[in-house]
Amino acid sequence: MRRIIPRLAALAVVLALGVSERVVAADLSLGVDPLVIEFTAKPGASARASIVVSNAGNQVEHVIAVPIDWRTLFDGNIAVERAGAEGARSLTSGLTLSDTDFVLQPRQVRTLTLTLEVPTSKPATPASYWGGFLIEAKPLGAPGDSLGTGATVFVYDNVGQPRRHLAMRSLRLTGSGDQTRVEARLRNDGDSYLRIASHLAIQQAGRVVREFDIPMNSMFPQAERLLRQPLRGLAPGDYRVELSFDYGGETILDGVTQVRIR
Structure with a gap:
């Protein structure tokens, strides 16, 4: 979502x-x-x-x-x-x-x-x-x-003020167990370069169990980016993973997915 x-x-x-x-x-x-x-x-x-x-x-x-x-x-x-x-x-x-x-x-x-x-x-x-x-x-x-x-x-x-916009083309999970990672495919579909602040939050039963910033280099106009972030060290269970991107525009791009660690 x-x-x-x-x-x-x-x-x-x-x-x-x-x-x-x-x-x-x-x-x-x-x-x-x-x-x-x-x-x-x-x-x-x-x-x-x-x-x-x-x-x-x-x-x-x-x-x-x-x-x-x-x-x-x-x-x-x-x-x-x-x-x-x-x-x-x-x-x-x-x-x-x-x-x-x-x-x-x-x-x-x-x-x-x-x-x-x-x-x-x-x-x-x-x-x-x-x-x-x-x-x-x-x-x-x-x-x-x-x-x-x-x-x-x-x-x-x-x-001038070139249009800023960041789109998320897909958000998915790959791997299993301690090798699970979240992958987000992004596209800068605006006219301006973007300096992006990315943040990952992991929740279990409504409680945040881990959160941290993910360093990202700039994205130029019409460029695509594949962000891969490992989800290591999580105990077995069900988690809600939220990945947000502040790209300097009027909105923050946010993606949410669910993961089960076995």
Whole structure:
């Protein structure tokens, strides 16, 4: 069964941009904050944001930033692509960083300016675009083919207010016993990218016995996603499984099914 629940305004906090990451490899420690930037610039306009890059390691680091395209796949993983690979949806040609090749001393912090110049060739009709940068650090003087550490900055731009909508194509259970899992097939049938907060609640005899959030990467317009979530550690019995998706629209998508664990 699928139903729509009126959206709660308080849930808008899931779109907060206070996202950061520190990646550690050997004696390297690269910090990048934020990892997600959202703009609302129209064609011909510009917008700016700050990105803080830090070295908390013990080595001098050589930092390089490379423009990329990217997308999320059917299984939810992220594929990093060459700049421009997303075609008309690519934002990367309009993105620049104030510095893309620099050195950070141990404990040094540097603030970069990310600038978006939306080409006038982009249509003014409501739509979503995306791009980004891969920021990589290696020990100073390391060979070019040596391994380093890195983080990806994902950048979005909405022109106007593209329609947001998420549909659930199916909800089913697979496996048995401790191998049981719930599978939801989703489709973004709107015109905007969706950053989704997913929540699973398991009830038995009207009492919630387990609930937790399920991390999800973004879904782009017209993309489909198969979400698989194991239901491990449940004692034998009958349960009600409720899976909800807050996608930033006016409603919350909700699916309910029953499961018997033997």
